[in-house]
Structures are given as C-alpha cells and as structure tokens.
Amino acid sequence: MSGKSRRDFLKSSALIGAGITGLSSNSANAAPTNILSPDRMGVLVDTTICIGCRNCEWACKEAHDIPAGDLESYENREIMKKDRRPDHTALTVINEYSPGKHSNLPVNVKVQCMHCDHPACVSACIVGAFSKQENGSVIWDTDMCIGCRYCMVACPFQIPTFEYHKALQPDITKCDFCFERTSEGKLPACIDICPVEALTYGPRTELVLIARERIRRNPDRYIDHIFGEYEVGGTAWMFLGSKDFNELGFPQLGKDPAPGVSEAIQHGIFAYFVPPVSLYALLGGMMWLSKRRKELEQEEKI
Amino acid sequence: MNHEDINPVPVKRKFFTPGVIVLCVLALNALVFLAIRFFYGIGAVTNLDNQYPWGIWIGIDVAAGVALAAGGFTTAALGHVMHREEYAAVIRPALLTAMLGYTFVAMGVLVDLGRWYYIYHPLYMWNGNSALFEVGICVMIYLTVLYIEFLPIVTERFIGKINLPGILSKLNKLIDKILRVLDRGLAKTMFIFIIAGVVLSTLHQSSLGTLMVIAGPKMHPLWQTPILPLLFLLSAVAVGFPMVIFESLIASRSLKLKPEMHILSRLGGMIAPLLGLYLAFKIGDMFIRETFVYLTEFNTASIMFTVELLFGVVIPLRMLLSPKVLKSPALLFTASVLVVAGVLINRINNFVVAYTPPYADYSYFPSIGEISVTVGFVAMLVLLYRFFVLNFPIVSLPGKASGPSAKYTVKGVK
Helix, strand or coil, X not given: CHHHHHHHHHHHHHHHHHHHHHHHHHHHHCCCCECCCCCCEEEXXXXXXXXXXXXXXXXXXXXXXCCCCCCHHHHCCHHHHCCCCCECCECCEEEEEXXXXXXXXXXXXXXXXXXXXXXXXXHHCCCCCEEECCCCCEEECCCXXXXXXXXXHXXXXXXXXXXXXXXXXXXXXXXXXXXXXXXXXXXXXXXXHCCCCCEEEEEHHHHHHHXXXXXXXXXXXXXXXXXXXXXXXXXXXXXXXXXXXXXXXXXXCCCCCCCHHHHHHHHHHHHHHHHHHHHHHHHHHHHHHHHHHHHHHHHHHC | CCCCCCCEECCCCCCCCHHHHHHHHHHHHHHXXXXXXXXXXXXXXXCCCCCCCCCXXXXXXXXXXXXXXXXXXXXXXXXXXXXXXHHHHHHHHHHHHHHHHHHHHHHHHHHHCCCHHHCCHHHCCCCCCCHHHHHHHHHHHHHHHHHXXXXXXXXXXXXXXXXXXHHHHHHHHHHHHHHHHHHHHHHHHHHHHHHHHHHHHHHHHHHHHHHHHHHHHHECCCCCCCCHHHHHHHHHHHHHHHHHHHHHHHHHHHCCCCCCHHHXXXXXXXXXXXXXXXXXXXXXXXXXCCHHHHHHCCCXXXXXXXXXXXXXXXXXXXXXXXXXXXXXXXXXXXXXXXXHHHHXXXXXXXXXXXXXXXXXXXXXXXXXXXXXXXXXXHHHHHHHHHHHHHHCCCEEXXXXXXXXXXXXXXXXXX
C-alpha cells in the first residue's frame, strides 16, 4: 500500500517537473522583438548647428496627431528659459544652455527618446509591449500595455511618460522614431523639417564615422565625445557638443547596457527552470524524510 | 503523540467593537479616493507623475505587502515540510494572513495599473527578461495556491452544516457531498500545493528585489546592489515569524484569548539567526561596495538607511538573543514590531526613498489620497481577518481536545 502511494508521489512530482520544464521551452521564445541589426538607422544631432527654431517640435506634433498650433508661435524663445521634458503633449522638446566653446550663442539641445541599442524599456516591460525594430526604432504597442509604468522606472534617460489624468486607456508616450513614416519611406518628421540640417539621418555605423570626422576636422568646435556612441551600450540617437554633456542636460551614464545585470540575475535564478524544479524536489524530499522520521520515532515508543 | 494537539474553532465574539468601527471608517474613506481614481485617473488622487512613476502604492501595498505576508510560506515550510507539529497552531492564522495579504497585494496592483482592466495580459503576453513579469506570474499562481490551501478550512466549516432555507434545502445533500469529495481530494494532493507555495514564494520574494536593479543609477547606491534579490529573500524569511508573533499577540488581545507564548517563544528563538544572516549580507554588501561613505552625509537617504538597519535589524536582533525577551509577551511583541517595521521601511526605502530620476526637480511625497487608500486597504484586511477568525476554524483555543493534526503529508507515508 505504502509502496503504491509512494510511486504516486513520485509520479505526480515528475508530472509537475515536466509541466514546468514544458513551460520553460515556451518562455525561451517569450521575449519581445529585440533586433540589433547591423544596418539599423540612427540620427546624429549636432548641437553646435541647432539654432533652436523648434520647428522639429511642431513637425513632431503634426506627425503624431498632437495639437500643434501655428508654426509662428514656436518662435517664442521665452519658453526655453526653463528646461522642459517631453510628455504626451510634446514627444520632443528643445532646451537652451549657456554658450560652449564654439561661439557666443546659446547651445540648443533636442530631447527625445534615444532609441537605445539595448533598451531598458524593452527588457523591463511586463508584457513585452516595447520592441526594438530592425530599423533601430524602439516602439510601444498600445494593444499590450497594461499601464504599470515599469518602463519609466527602468529608462536611464527618463523618457517614457504617462497620461496620469486619463481614467481609461492612458498611453505611455515617447518618440517612436516616426516608425510609420519611415516604414513608408519618408524621413522622420523632425529631420525632414530641420532648416539647418542639425540632424543627420543614416545608418548608425556611418553616423559614428561622420561624427568622428567632424571632431577631427574641428577640434576647436567640438569636445572629443560622441554622446550615445557608448553610453548604456550605444544609442541610435547620438550627439555632438561644444562642451561637456553634463552641462547640456545629459545624464552621466556608464557603458554597460542598461538592463544588463537585471537580465543576468533573472536568467540565473531561472536557468531553464532548473533551480525552481530542484528546490521543489528538495523540499519534497525533506517533507517525506521528516514525516518518515516522525513515524519511526513513534514506532519506537510503541 | 508527542505534539500538542490543536483544535481550531470559530471564535465566538461580537464582530463590532469601537476599534472595528474606526477601521470601517478608514475603509470607507479609501473607497471614496478609489472612486475618484477610477473615474478621473491616477493623477487625480496621487502625487505620481512622469518623474516619479511609482509611489507608496507599489512600495507599501505591493512590495511591503508581499514581504509581510511571508509568514504564510515560512510557517508552511516549518510545519508541513519540516514536520514540526508543535507549531501547527500558528499555521492557519499565518495562512489566513498570507491569503488576505496577497489578495490586497493584487488589489494594490490593480489600482496602480493605468489600464487595470488588462491585468490578465501577462498570462499570455510573456517577457521572460522582465523581473516584473516573473513577480506578476508568481504572485498570480501563489495567490491561487493560497486559496487552494485555504479551501480545507472552508470545507471543514461547512461539512455536515449545510442548511439552506426553503426550496434550496433540496440542494443540501448535494452540496455536502461535493464538499466531502473536495475535502478528500484536497487532503490527498495538498502536499503538492504546499511545496509549490514555498517554491513560488522563494522565487517572487527574490524577484521583487530584482525589480529595482534595472533602475541602475536612479537608485541610491546605499540600496542599489546586484544582491538585492538575495537581500529581499533573506529579509522576507526573517520577517515571517515576527509577523506571525505580532498578529498572534494582537489577535489574542483583541479576542481576549490567552497568548500562546509556549509556541511564540520558540518561534521567536528562530528569528535571531535568520535576522543575523540578513544583517551579515547587508553589512557585507555595504563594505564590499564601500557604500558606507554615503552614511557620512546627512540627508534623507543616510537617515532612512540608518533607521532601517538600526531599529529594524540591529536592536531587535540584540533583543531576540535574550531569553528574557522571548518569555515576555510585551518584549517579544516589541521586538517583533521592530522587525516588521524594519522590513516595511526597507521596502519603502528601496522603492521610494532611494529612487531619484535624473531630471527630478522635487522629491516625491505621497498624497492624502495615496495614504488614504493604503491605510484603507490595511483596515479592510484587518476587518476581513476578524471576520474569518470569528466564522471559520482558524484560531486554536488552548486546552481543547485534539483535532486534525498535521493533515497534509506526503502521500506515500501513511
């Protein structure tokens, strides 16, 4: 009798083990699209060229169905006295900083999603609503998002924003690198409209070469640093500047990909579900042994 | 039989007392703010914004809630897996706490989710890289396991006592039969769920710590460490028994029962080694990463870190090493409260205090609405706890005859 039920126990334990392992083969594929194509596109922003006309802000809103107003109203530079951040009313903004070494004019810096090569939001999103596409854009899927805002916690650039005052279907908003426009062969709206060609759109590898060449030719104009070449493992949007990037509103970041350690921990704990299944087996064994010991003790007493 | 027999019975007391009425008011207050949140959005009642996406609803309701419900799996491991039957009397109260605790964790998540009506998405939209996905799935499964573990208490309460009025009385026999079949099935398979519960708890208690690792430099170096998952697991294990003691002493006072000091003192004796292990890792981590330099600064972070470690770990650890403390209900209660508060503050520190985004232009502090909802959830939890204790066989009254002792064992051994 007891032999039979022991076999039952082993059988059911094995079944559970198999069930969990079955789960793991699925979950190996259960990650969002995260393509790091060698041909991915990027943008080189030359902050020494930008004149702060804010036409890109207007074009961005037009392209994303956000109320944009008259283009003339964007000539008002008063608004730049205070640093602004992108949100659901503007996916990109231009901020102004004191002059760098290249001229006496203020430096203007465009702010938008950096479209990281190893995006923290893609790694973090609980449902995999974020994805890194082949052309380099990091985009968000409204049909999946549950509004947990973990992407906002994860992003090292504080880019994703949320519609806190909407009771139903609040969106996570951020620059999508004009994914729809580029799919149709058009340029991203901000790059299309820029009157001074401060933004250069092209394959990321070529942009790095262009940026290095500019620094080499004009060492007096630029500091020797391409922001985004290595930061958090590299970003699609890269910046040239005439002074330290910390003074231009950029965060100080290391070269390791943002999600790095957390994914390693996560995969370590779960390594093909071996640790959890082993723990299950171990506890089952302990339960069996401790019960057995108790019974032996009692038999001795009798 | 060398173990103490237990006999859980519904406690016969009035539901309403002045304290209960205060709790009802707090719960109703929370419902008002929840209504505003669901009609006008999260921004209408919270101080959350694009700088601070997570506040106390995640830091307390979810993170601390999960940690403080750890008594469920630590007592299950002790009582069922290690077969220490002398602790049988605290298993049911701890199970009830865990079940209610996790239910309110789920509610906390629900109100914090921007699109709460999509809460089921993680069930079929998987991201294996996400620590939050792991926590979400584990908590969902564990909540189910807890409900299953609680079912025998429900069947025990109703078997042979089904007495529906009027026309429904024809169903009495059928329902009774279903309950009996359910009870027998559960008794045979319960060990599967008990072990699963312990495994699931180990997993998500630690993954909860992994959550903030991805925030990288946004999190203060005093807390940001790759061993966060280990620290979260160790502190959850350490807070399990203090939470059981804390509740048991409060419950026996509120229900006017004699405190079960013979069990609680022994439980208390096990806290010190667990707490010591946690402290060793916490201090070791601080020295390896040389973060103690931040303690020389005088700011919110250094104060909160000191409070968390000194009052939440060091002082109760010293107290619990003394036999005098373990024998005195008042001192044991004080030490347990300190450990519980220490873990609560630790979770708040990790999720709220330590978090500073790069473009912050102010510090987050919870709004009246956020505090009301958090307090209201705790009030609702206590009310439900009281309801269950008064109506279901949860609490063992000392000195009564024997009942079902360790009912759930590995099936092989009869």
